[in-house]
Amino acid sequence: MRDKQVNESETTMTEIVMPNDTNPIGNLMGGNLMRWMDIVSGICAGKHCEAYVVTASVDHVSFQRPIHNGDVVTLKASVTRAFNTSVEVFVEVFAAKLKGTEHRRCNHAYFTFVAIDDDTMKPIPVPKVIPLTSEQQKLYDSAIRRREVRLVLSGRMEARDAIEVKNLFLGVKPT
Numbered sequence: 001m002r003d004k005q006v007n008e009s010e011t012t013m014t015e016i017v018m019p020n021d022t023n024p025i026g027n028l029m030g031g032n033l034m035r036w037m038d039i040v041s042g043i044c045a046g047k048h049c050e051a052y053v054v055t056a057s058v059d060h061v062s063f064q065r066p067i068h069n070g071d072v073v074t075l076k077a078s079v080t081r082a083f084n085t086s087v088e089v090f091v092e093v094f095a096a097k098l099k100g101t102e103h104r105r106c107n108h109a110y111f112t113f114v115a116i117d118d119d120t121m122k123p124i125p126v127p128k129v130i131p132l133t134s135e136q137q138k139l140y141d142s143a144i145r146r147r148e149v150r151l152v153l154s155g156r157m158e159a160r161d162a163i164e165v166k167n168l169f170l171g172v173k174p175t
Helices: 030-049 134-153 163-170
Strands: 011-016 052-063 072-082 086-096 104-116
Touching: 011 030, 030 052, 030 072, 030 086, 030 104, 052 134, 072 104, 072 134, 086 134, 104 134
Parallel strands: none
Antiparallel strands: 011 072, 052 104, 072 086, 086 104
């Protein structure tokens, strides 16, 4: 298994918001957006892992701006970091009018996927991530803290063992 650059699995998906996707005031329903985000990030994770993947968690979802009926939605997903059998994927959501005007960043989230074996459906090792740009490196470096927070909140890690999170709050620089 070879390490992979972030751009090898980056995935972009485009949708148009139709009336059946919206709530009574004409905005895209959050659940529909979450479904699209899960799809694009799952495709991205699967390409990186070269395996089937299952969603393990979603965190840091931020609904910053409404998306309206008739808007074109562009979702961009990239793997930020790989762990033993899982990958973290960052998804950004942009919207614009059909004519391409009023382009805006609306939402973002972090998804975690676990790669599974085709036959046993058990977790399998995943390729490491090679960040190339400064933004990719920043997301890569901060992924360990997000992972610790997820593990503490899910009860799979004791807060006292979350070294990176403690260092962040105590002002200790990463080594």
